[in-house]
Amino acid sequence: MHILDVNDVSFSYGDIGILNDISFYADNDEFISIIGPSGCGKSTLLRIIAGLIKPSGGDVLFMGKRVDRPEKGMAFVFQDFALMPWLTNLENVKLGLSVTDLPDSEKEKRALALLKMLGLDGFEESYPNVLSGGMKQRVGIARAMASNPKVLLMDEPFSSLDELTATTLRNEVIQLLKNGKSPISSVVMVSHNVEEAIELSDKVVVLSNKPAGVKRVLNIKMNRPRNRESKEFMKMVDGIYADLTE
Amino acid sequence: MQGLVGLLLLLILDASFSWARMLIALFISIVLSIAIGILAARSKPAGRVIIPVLDVLQTLPILAFFPFVIYIVVAALPNYIGINASVILLITTSMIWNIAFGVYESVSTIPNNLVEVSSLYRMGRLERLRKIFIPACMPRVAEQSVLSWAIGLFYLVTSEIFSTGSSVFAVKYGIGVEIASLAFSGNALYYAMGIGVFVAFVVATRFLLFKPFERYTSRYMEPQQRHAQARAAWRVRAFSGLASIHMPKIRIAAHRGRLRKAIPRLAKRGQSSVPYYVMLVVAAVVILSYIFVNYSYLWGYEVTAFVSLLASFARVWLAFGAICLVAVPISVYLIFISKKSSKYVTLFQILASIPATILLPAIVIGLANVPYHNEITAFVIFFISGVWYMIFGMLASARTISPEILEVKRVLGIREIRAWKSVYLGALLPGMITGGITAIAGEWNASIVAEYFTKTGISGTAVINNVYIGIGRLLDVSLASGNLALVATALINMTAMIIIVDMLVWKRLYKKVASIWG
Numbered sequence: 001m002h003i004l005d006v007n008d009v010s011f012s013y014g015d016i017g018i019l020n021d022i023s024f025y026a027d028n029d030e031f032i033s034i035i036g037p038s039g040c041g042k043s044t045l046l047r048i049i050a051g052l053i054k055p056s057g058g059d060v061l062f063m064g065k066r067v068d069r070p071e072k073g074m075a076f077v078f079q080d081f082a083l084m085p086w087l088t089n090l091e092n093v094k095l096g097l098s099v100t101d102l103p104d105s106e107k108e109k110r111a112l113a114l115l116k117m118l119g120l121d122g123f124e125e126s127y128p129n130v131l132s133g134g135m136k137q138r139v140g141i142a143r144a145m146a147s148n149p150k151v152l153l154m155d156e157p158f159s160s161l162d163e164l165t166a167t168t169l170r171n172e173v174i175q176l177l178k179n180g181k182s183p184i185s186s187v188v189m190v191s192h193n194v195e196e197a198i199e200l201s202d203k204v205v206v207l208s209n210k211p212a213g214v215k216r217v218l219n220i221k222m223n224r225p226r227n228r229e230s231k232e233f234m235k236m237v238d239g240i241y242a243d244l245t246e
Numbered sequence: 247m248q249g250l251v252g253l254l255l256l257l258i259l260d261a262s263f264s265w266a267r268m269l270i271a272l273f274i275s276i277v278l279s280i281a282i283g284i285l286a287a288r289s290k291p292a293g294r295v296i297i298p299v300l301d302v303l304q305t306l307p308i309l310a311f312f313p314f315v316i317y318i319v320v321a322a323l324p325n326y327i328g329i330n331a332s333v334i335l336l337i338t339t340s341m342i343w344n345i346a347f348g349v350y351e352s353v354s355t356i357p358n359n360l361v362e363v364s365s366l367y368r369m370g371r372l373e374r375l376r377k378i379f380i381p382a383c384m385p386r387v388a389e390q391s392v393l394s395w396a397i398g399l400f401y402l403v404t405s406e407i408f409s410t411g412s413s414v415f416a417v418k419y420g421i422g423v424e425i426a427s428l429a430f431s432g433n434a435l436y437y438a439m440g441i442g443v444f445v446a447f448v449v450a451t452r453f454l455l456f457k458p459f460e461r462y463t464s465r466y467m468e469p470q471q472r473h474a475q476a477r478a479a480w481r482v483r484a485f486s487g488l489a490s491i492h493m494p495k496i497r498i499a500a501h502r503g504r505l506r507k508a509i510p511r512l513a514k515r516g517q518s519s520v521p522y523y524v525m526l527v528v529a530a531v532v533i534l535s536y537i538f539v540n541y542s543y544l545w546g547y548e549v550t551a552f553v554s555l556l557a558s559f560a561r562v563w564l565a566f567g568a569i570c571l572v573a574v575p576i577s578v579y580l581i582f583i584s585k586k587s588s589k590y591v592t593l594f595q596i597l598a599s600i601p602a603t604i605l606l607p608a609i610v611i612g613l614a615n616v617p618y619h620n621e622i623t624a625f626v627i628f629f630i631s632g633v634w635y636m637i638f639g640m641l642a643s644a645r646t647i648s649p650e651i652l653e654v655k656r657v658l659g660i661r662e663i664r665a666w667k668s669v670y671l672g673a674l675l676p677g678m679i680t681g682g683i684t685a686i687a688g689e690w691n692a693s694i695v696a697e698y699f700t701k702t703g704i705s706g707t708a709v710i711n712n713v714y715i716g717i718g719r720l721l722d723v724s725l726a727s728g729n730l731a732l733v734a735t736a737l738i739n740m741t742a743m744i745i746i747v748d749m750l751v752w753k754r755l756y757k758k759v760a761s762i763w764g
Binding site for chain 2: 047050051052069070072075076078080082084085086087091095096098099127129143147
């Protein structure tokens, strides 16, 4: 059984078709990127997977069960972080434990541990407004990881950050996910950055435009850490660019 | 039947005359606002004077201007024209301030590179006005006009008929006078017809005048706003009809800050501003003692005004408490929970445009036999005059809430009860502050009708509703008796109180919220 199945998902907005029969799946230990031209509906697709939006056709299965509302086992990381500005960073992370029935002291312990793991100790009691973009996204990731999800959905998580910060955070995230200690077994990330997708993913789903359909699913078997300068890497980048600009 | 048709025609005639006055007042307000607002925004010294003055003027109850206006206008012009001119002038004074602020804000936030372009192409003053400043401020002018119209309607009713000293002035045709006299005739059907015609005019104005006006002035903004992807859909769906009746006045609070900063600015940097405050207080004490020693009756006025102010203060804030209890849950429901909020919002907009002044006669009559009816009537009027500001303040600020925040609630499975604390109230706090400032201002403006109400000119001068003590009552009574020194004392006390509350409550709250919300 796949951990996540996307079966013939379609979505239209009024008369305008946005997604057209999209299918792919995610296995255990897979990092999947969805890539496509801007405005093609990548974020909408991710929100359908998350159970935030209902598809017009098709369905999404999480561990074999149909998703029609947000699932406990899936967490979401937002492009613009979506932290509550009126809650402290610690409280924001604790929000990620809302679904659990843990006592408050236990929630706090876990949130503190996560903040520490993401290098945010010292900022527990301050508000998000004192944090840089990269630190805010760390809080966003900590919040997503708090409930020990099996699947992590990320909506362009690095695109609001400057390139240097994004590079650092990408490395940290991939280490966090691939070090064997994390409960997260699959990641689905939406991106418009081809290099980023190839660097991180085991599988890249390339979408076409208007309405978006799956153009190609590309398996990437390169060893990590991946060298962006290598021939193999650059060939893959060129291939995807060719797909996207066709 | 024939009588009813006749009444209907009369009401339509009345409303048409009233609306003509309103339209003239709105036109004057817009023209003056554009001139004043652009001047304040483009010239720093002018702005330093204009902004604080506008700010104080808009918080004062407009009826306080009555005697001055009437003495000047009615005396200068022939009777019929004089009365209409003073009504128009009075409505203008209620409409103009927030349009002027809107112009000021939009002109001062024009991107500098547009102004640079105008220099590069050597545009003259007139051309700059025509091509840059006026188009840039028109969307806000349209937005603010809707609010000004509602405020104008509130005062229309009371300004069409008024008395100073022993003279009573009334317009010949006016929907305000007509509805009041229908109410006192005791015929519920006639009164309801009056309200019906009024509401029909309000709705027609909204759809035939303001909607096209807003659409026209913001035509070049459309593509940006329509950049709505599916994920922003809830916002588009929920608030497309809202058109932000009440833009946050919070910037105004910031301008008040200038007034305050102007004092420490006299001090050199690094020095404490305390000595200057001390000097200011000493100067005030000296001037006041001189006045009170030489005109000792003024001391009595001051005591009366101060005690009256305290009584009104208690009423206004009690009603504000009730407003919060009602408005916050309604707003949370509309913004976060309801799926049909745009329908409710339209309904609320129509309800909100029925001014308290037009309901007052019915409220007074309805409550006449209830114990403490004078206080209850005052409470109801204060409530009606503030509650819409609170609701629309929160709805307007909700437009700035990121739609992702609601998605967070769903993704994390935050339950409703918890969501109140960690999502809803936090998200609405800025709106509660802006709404609160305007609601309290609305209540103070209404004090003059809430605390004292006569049916002057309709059937003699009987006092209908009358609280025992209050600043609105004091203003009314002193105006009616022509005691301008007492009017001035009451106004000064009220203004001082408004500025102090502003500094101690709203500014602090706003600063705190702004620092966290970022």
